[in-house]
Amino acid sequence: MVQAKIPEKAYTISELASHFNISPRTIRFYEEKGLISPQRTSGNQRFYTRKDRARLRLILRGKRFGFSLDDIAGMIGMSDTDINEIEQIRKSLAYGEKKLAEIHRRGEDLALLEQDMIAIREKLLNRLAQLENKDR
Structure with a gap:
């Protein structure tokens, strides 16, 4: 101290x-x-x-x-x-690039999840319509 x-x-x-x-x-x-x-x-x-x-x-x-x-x-x-500032900038850039790649991967995963959720919603809506029409 x-x-x-x-x-x-x-x-x-x-x-x-x-x-x-x-x-x-x-x-x-x-x-x-x-x-x-x-x-x-x-x-x-x-x-x-x-x-x-x-x-x-x-x-x-x-x-x-x-x-x-x-x-x-x-x-x-x-x-x-x-x-030193050069070393600090280089390290920051490397970490930033790593984080950008991670964000990109997450974006791709979210897009796939969105597609899956839309497909499931469509199937559920179709099934609901079938069931409702059957009861009429």
């Missing part, structure tokens, strides 16, 4: 949680996973820099798009390692 003086523009865990509409526990969870690493005051209070805030935004965006925390860590790097 690095103890430091709080910079002029720093955020508390409550401020970040409120800004992103998440719980402080969520932020602590991402810290436990090594995705963000706040600094601490001599009183052991966490504070977050603009870099931490930006990382948190990327983590939440990745989660919203369906990436796992491992995927996100691969794209943005762990908080305790420096990843």
